[in-house]
Amino acid sequence: MSSMFDLPTGMNRRHFMSHLAGAAAMAAPAAAFTNTLLANATDLKKRHKAAILLWMGGGPSTMDIWDLKPGAPTGGQFKQISTSADGIAICEHMPLMAKQMHHMSIVRSMSTREADHMRGRYYMHTGYVPNPNVEHPGYGSVIAHELAEQVSDLEIPPFVSVGSGSVGPGFLGMTWAPFVVDSNGNVRNLDMGIDPTRLDQRLRMLETIENKFIGEKRGGSAEDHKKVIDKTVKLMTSKQMEAFKVMKEPKDVQEKYGTTGFGRGCLLARRLVEAGVPFVEVDLGGWDMHADIFPTLADRKLPELDKAMGALVSDLADRGMLDDTAIIWMGEFSRTPNINGGGGRDHWARSWSVVVGGAGFKRGVVVGETSSDGKEVVTEPYSSQDVMASVLKSLGISLETTFTAKNGRPMKIANSGKVIKELFT
Amino acid sequence: MISGLMWTSKTSPREPSACAWPWRLAAWLTLLGGMTLTAGVQAAGSAEDEHFGVPQVKFINEQIAAGWADGGLKPSDQATDGEWCRRVYLDVIGRIPTLAELKAFVADSSPTKRPELVGRLLGEDFVDDYARHWTDVWTTVLIGRDVENEMVSRPGMRQYLRRSFSKNIPYDRFMEELVTATGANANRKNVDGFNGAANFLSGKMEENGIQATAKTAQIFLGLQVQCTQCHNHPFNKGKQNQFWELNAFFRQVRSLRRFDGTRDIQWIELVDEDFAGESGNAEEAELYYELRNGLMKVAYPVFVDGTEISRTGYVPRTLEGGEKIGAHRRQELADLMKASPLMPKAIVNRMWGHFLGYGFTRPVDDLGDHNPPSHPELLDGLAERFREQSFDLKELIRWIVLSRPYALSSKASKGNQRDDPSLGEKPKFTHFYLRQMRAEDLYESLLTATEADEARGGEEAAKKKDEWLSQFIIAFGTDEGDDSTTFNGSIPQVLMMFNGDLIKQATNTGKGGFLDRVAKSDMKNAAKITTLYQSALARSPSAKEISAANDMLVARKGDAIGALQDIWWAILNSNEFIINH
Numbered sequence A: 001m002s003s004m005f006d007l008p009t010g011m012n013r014r015h016f017m018s019h020l021a022g023a024a025a026m027a028a029p030a031a032a033f034t035n036t037l038l039a040n041a042t043d044l045k046k047r048h049k050a051a052i053l054l055w056m057g058g059g060p061s062t063m064d065i066w067d068l069k070p071g072a073p074t075g076g077q078f079k080q081i082s083t084s085a086d087g088i089a090i091c092e093h094m095p096l097m098a099k100q101m102h103h104m105s106i107v108r109s110m111s112t113r114e115a116d117h118m119r120g121r122y123y124m125h126t127g128y129v130p131n132p133n134v135e136h137p138g139y140g141s142v143i144a145h146e147l148a149e150q151v152s153d154l155e156i157p158p159f160v161s162v163g164s165g166s167v168g169p170g171f172l173g174m175t176w177a178p179f180v181v182d183s184n185g186n187v188r189n190l191d192m193g194i195d196p197t198r199l200d201q202r203l204r205m206l207e208t209i210e211n212k213f214i215g216e217k218r219g220g221s222a223e224d225h226k227k228v229i230d231k232t233v234k235l236m237t238s239k240q241m242e243a244f245k246v247m248k249e250p251k252d253v254q255e256k257y258g259t260t261g262f263g264r265g266c267l268l269a270r271r272l273v274e275a276g277v278p279f280v281e282v283d284l285g286g287w288d289m290h291a292d293i294f295p296t297l298a299d300r301k302l303p304e305l306d307k308a309m310g311a312l313v314s315d316l317a318d319r320g321m322l323d324d325t326a327i328i329w330m331g332e333f334s335r336t337p338n339i340n341g342g343g344g345r346d347h348w349a350r351s352w353s354v355v356v357g358g359a360g361f362k363r364g365v366v367v368g369e370t371s372s373d374g375k376e377v378v379t380e381p382y383s384s385q386d387v388m389a390s391v392l393k394s395l396g397i398s399l400e401t402t403f404t405a406k407n408g409r410p411m412k413i414a415n416s417g418k419v420i421k422e423l424f425t
Numbered sequence B: 001m002i003s004g005l006m007w008t009s010k011t012s013p014r015e016p017s018a019c020a021w022p023w024r025l026a027a028w029l030t031l032l033g034g035m036t037l038t039a040g041v042q043a044a045g046s047a048e049d050e051h052f053g054v055p056q057v058k059f060i061n062e063q064i065a066a067g068w069a070d071g072g073l074k075p076s077d078q079a080t081d082g083e084w085c086r087r088v089y090l091d092v093i094g095r096i097p098t099l100a101e102l103k104a105f106v107a108d109s110s111p112t113k114r115p116e117l118v119g120r121l122l123g124e125d126f127v128d129d130y131a132r133h134w135t136d137v138w139t140t141v142l143i144g145r146d147v148e149n150e151m152v153s154r155p156g157m158r159q160y161l162r163r164s165f166s167k168n169i170p171y172d173r174f175m176e177e178l179v180t181a182t183g184a185n186a187n188r189k190n191v192d193g194f195n196g197a198a199n200f201l202s203g204k205m206e207e208n209g210i211q212a213t214a215k216t217a218q219i220f221l222g223l224q225v226q227c228t229q230c231h232n233h234p235f236n237k238g239k240q241n242q243f244w245e246l247n248a249f250f251r252q253v254r255s256l257r258r259f260d261g262t263r264d265i266q267w268i269e270l271v272d273e274d275f276a277g278e279s280g281n282a283e284e285a286e287l288y289y290e291l292r293n294g295l296m297k298v299a300y301p302v303f304v305d306g307t308e309i310s311r312t313g314y315v316p317r318t319l320e321g322g323e324k325i326g327a328h329r330r331q332e333l334a335d336l337m338k339a340s341p342l343m344p345k346a347i348v349n350r351m352w353g354h355f356l357g358y359g360f361t362r363p364v365d366d367l368g369d370h371n372p373p374s375h376p377e378l379l380d381g382l383a384e385r386f387r388e389q390s391f392d393l394k395e396l397i398r399w400i401v402l403s404r405p406y407a408l409s410s411k412a413s414k415g416n417q418r419d420d421p422s423l424g425e426k427p428k429f430t431h432f433y434l435r436q437m438r439a440e441d442l443y444e445s446l447l448t449a450t451e452a453d454e455a456r457g458g459e460e461a462a463k464k465k466d467e468w469l470s471q472f473i474i475a476f477g478t479d480e481g482d483d484s485t486t487f488n489g490s491i492p493q494v495l496m497m498f499n500g501d502l503i504k505q506a507t508n509t510g511k512g513g514f515l516d517r518v519a520k521s522d523m524k525n526a527a528k529i530t531t532l533y534q535s536a537l538a539r540s541p542s543a544k545e546i547s548a549a550n551d552m553l554v555a556r557k558g559d560a561i562g563a564l565q566d567i568w569w570a571i572l573n574s575n576e577f578i579i580n581h
Helices: A013-024 A031-047 A117-126 A139-151 A196-215 A220-236 A239-244 A251-257 A261-275 A293-318 A384-394 B055-071 B081-093 B099-107 B113-121 B124-143 B154-167 B171-179 B196-202 B206-221 B240-250 B329-339 B342-356 B376-388 B393-401 B439-449 B458-472 B491-499 B501-506 B514-520 B525-537 B543-555 B560-572
Strands: A050-056 A080-082 A089-091 A104-110 A159-162 A179-181 A279-283 A325-331 A352-358 A402-404 A410-412 B253-258 B267-272 B287-290 B296-299 B473-475 B483-485
Touching (some): A050 A139, A050 A261, A050 A293, A117 A384, A139 A159, A139 A279, A139 A384, A159 A261, A196 A220, A220 B491, A239 A261, A251 A261, A251 A293, A261 A279, A293 A325, A293 A352, A325 A384, A352 A384, B055 B376, B055 B393, B081 B099, B081 B113, B099 B525, B113 B124, B124 B154, B124 B206, B154 B196, B171 B329, B171 B342, B196 B206, B196 B267, B206 B240, B206 B329, B206 B342, B240 B287, B240 B296, B240 B329, B329 B342, B342 B376, B342 B393, B376 B393, B439 B501, B458 B473, B458 B491, B501 B560, B514 B525, B525 B543, B525 B560, B543 B560
Parallel strands (some): A050 A279, A050 A325, A159 A179, A159 A279
Antiparallel strands (some): A080 A089, A325 A352, A402 A410, B253 B267, B473 B483
C-alpha cells in the first residue's frame, strides 16, 4: 500500500478515497475536504506570483498596434490615439487597451534575428536559438518550475497553455510540460466512469508493472511516464479542476472579455491564476498577414485582442491581482515596414515591440524608439533574453539561477539576458 | 471460495484443451512450460559476428562496433526473442505482434528465424500492414497532421502512398513522382486525371511555392533552407541565392482550385504552365528576391550543387517546324536530385532514425555541414549501398533490422550507461534507445492486442483513425501550417489512455470480445493472466505481478472477467506497453 502513486500532497489513503468520491460525484463532495481546499485557494490567491503570456502566433505587425508611424510611407492606414498613460499613443483600433495603458509598458526597441515561424517561436519562448543538441525550456516551464514552491498545494498543472502547444519543457522534463486545453477550458477524457475504489486498485496493479520496467534501467522515459501518471491522477481527482469551468463565470463577465476564443482564454487565464496556477499562456493565432493586412486588423483581429486584453488587465487590477501577476504580450516577430504588393506585410524581426505589465514592472512607460520609418531601432536594442530576464525579475525570480541541462552543462536562466532597466527604475 | 480462484504461477503446461474454439490461444498452453520469455535468453543465430550472410549487415555491424571501440564502450546484451519480435513488428509494420505470431516466432528454434521473420514482414503476407504503416509515416512527413487543410486530400495522399508501398516502388521513383506530380489531388467521381501524389505540393504553392521549395529540400535532400529565404544563414553555409535558385524550379507549377457547383473547393489540380519570368521573357524566365538591405537580386534555376539548367520558362513542346523547345523544370530537378549523393543520405538517415530511435544527425532532416553526423562513414556507405541496390526500401529495412545494434537490449549496462543521446551526446547505439510508440502505432497495437482485426486496414479505417488522432493535434496558427501533437507523454495522452473511448473499447467485457474469450476459455487463471501479458507486452508476468493480479481477483470478489478487465487496463496503461523497447 505504501507504494501507491503519489497521492495529492499531505493526504492519507482514506483521504484520497474521499477525494476520489468527491470527483466521481461532484454534487456531494466531502464537506470537510472542500473547506480545506477553499481555504487553501484563498490563501494562494493572496500571495502567489504568476505570469500570463498572451502569445500572438504568426507575428503581429507591432507598428500597426503599439508603435505607429503616421504619415511615413511605411506607416500604414491607422491613426493613433492617446491613452491613460502620459505620452503614450497606440492604434485607434485599441480603444479599450488605451484606457489600461497606465498598467502596461511598451518596449519599442526589440531587435531579433529569427524571422522563421518555428525558429522565432522557439527563440522568443526560450531565449535561445534552436540547437540540435539541447532542448531549452520555455517561459511556462521555467516560471512554473521556479514558482512551484509557492503553490505547493496546487493539484492541477502549474503550466497551462490555452489554445496552443506553447514550447515544451526541454531539459526540465515532462513534469513541466504545458497542459494544453481549448479556450472553453474543456479537458478531454477526465471522467473515469468507474468507482474510486476500483480505480485505486487498478492504479496499484499499474504501479507494479511500471516499477518493474523502471527497475530494469532502460532509460529515463520509463520513469517520466510514471511521473506523468501521478500528475494525471492528482488532476483527475482535484476539486481545483473547477477553475477550468470558464462558462460558469457570470454572463456579464464573459461578455466583458468577449465571446471569442481569445476572450474566453483570457478569462480562463484569470480563473487559473486565481486558483494558484503560476503560468498560463493564451494563444491568439492568425497574425501572419502577408496580404490585406489593414482590413484584417481593423475588422477582426484588433477588436478581438483589444476587448479581451483590456478586460484582463482591468479585471486583474480590480481584483488586486495585478501586482502579483505579470502580463506579457508578444509574437515570434513582427512584420515588414514595407507594405507588399498584396497589401500585406511579411516577416520582420529587426525592429519591433513587445508589451509587458503587472507584477514588479514599472507601468505606463515606453522603452526605446524606432526610426521614423520603423525600419531601425535607434536606441539600445533588446533581445528575447532581455525580455525574459525582465519578466523573471518582475516575479522575484533570481537571475542567478542556473539549470543543469541533461548533458551536465550549466544553463543560465534566461540565457544570461540583461534586465531592461527602464522597466524598473 | 476466493482462495480457490487464486491465480498461481504454477501451470499445467500440457493440459489438453477441451475447448474446440478456433482461437489463437489454442496452441498457447503447450508453450507455457517450455519457454522462459522474460529471461535474457540469447537468441539463436544472433551471435556477435552474425550477419546472416548479408554483406550490408556486416558493414553496419563493423562500423557500429568501431564506434564502440573508439568510445571505450561495451554494448548491452542481446534483446530477448520476445522483445526483438515486438520491436520488429512495431517498426516494420506499425503494430505489435499478435499472440499467435509471437508464439510462432519464440517457438521456432531455427538459427535463421530472424531473417525469415523479416522476410515475411517484408513479403506478400504482410503487404497490407506494411503499406498501412509506411503510409501513416509518410503522410505525416509529406503533409503534416493537419486534417483541416482544404488544399490537401488526405485520402488522395494515402491512396497514392498505399499503392507505392504495396508495390515497393524504388525510392528514387517515389521521390520523382511526388516532386513532378500533376493532376487532380482527390479521387472523385467525374474527376479525370486523379493523381494522389499531387497532394505533396498541392498545399505548398502559396507565395510562389516557398513551402514546396523548403519541404522538398528538407525531406528529400536533408537541407534546411527555409531560413535562407530571407537572408544568408547565420550558422551554416546556406545562402539566400540558393533558396531562390531552388525555388525557380517550382515556378511552372500551378495549384488550381477546382469547383463543382458550390463555393467550397472540390479538388485541387496541379498543372505545369509556361513561366514567363517576372519581366515577361519566357526564354530567360527569371525571378527576383529581396536582400535584407532592400536590393533586388535575380535568380534562375540552379541546383544546390551549382548545376544550372536551361533558363527557359516554356514547358516542353514541339513547334510547327519540328523544333523542340522548353524544359520541364520540376523534371530537371527530380533528375538532379536522383543523381545527388544527398538524396540517398537523407533517406538512409531518416530510416535509421525510425528504427534506432536516433538518426546519425539530429534532426534527421538536417544534413548541413554545420551538423556533422555521428557515424559519417556508415551514413555514406549505407547511402552508396542503397543506390547500388536500386533504391529498394525493403532492402534498406532488412539491413537495418538484421543489424546487431537493432538487436541489442534496451537495458543499459555498466559499460554503456554514459551512451545516452537524450543528454545531447551523439548516439553510439550501444543499447536500444527507448521511444514512445507513435500515436498511429498505439492505435493499431490496441486493435491487434484485442484481436479487433476487422477494424484494421483500408480507407474507412484510416479515416476513423484520423478522427481519433485529431484530438492530439495542435495547430500553430501560421500560414505554413506548422503543427505539433500532444501525444508526447503529457497529461492529455495519459487521460486518453486512462479514460478514452478507445481504451473503453479495448477493455470492454462484452460477449465475444477479447476479454470475454479469455475469461471463458478453459485455461487456468495464471494462463489467462499470461495471455494478457503476452498479448500486450510479449512476455510472461513475474511472480510479483501474478501476486498483484491475485489481489485484483480478491478485490473483485471472484468476478474473474472484472479482474481481467482491471489487469488488462493496467497493462495497456503501462510504460512497458507504450514504449518501444
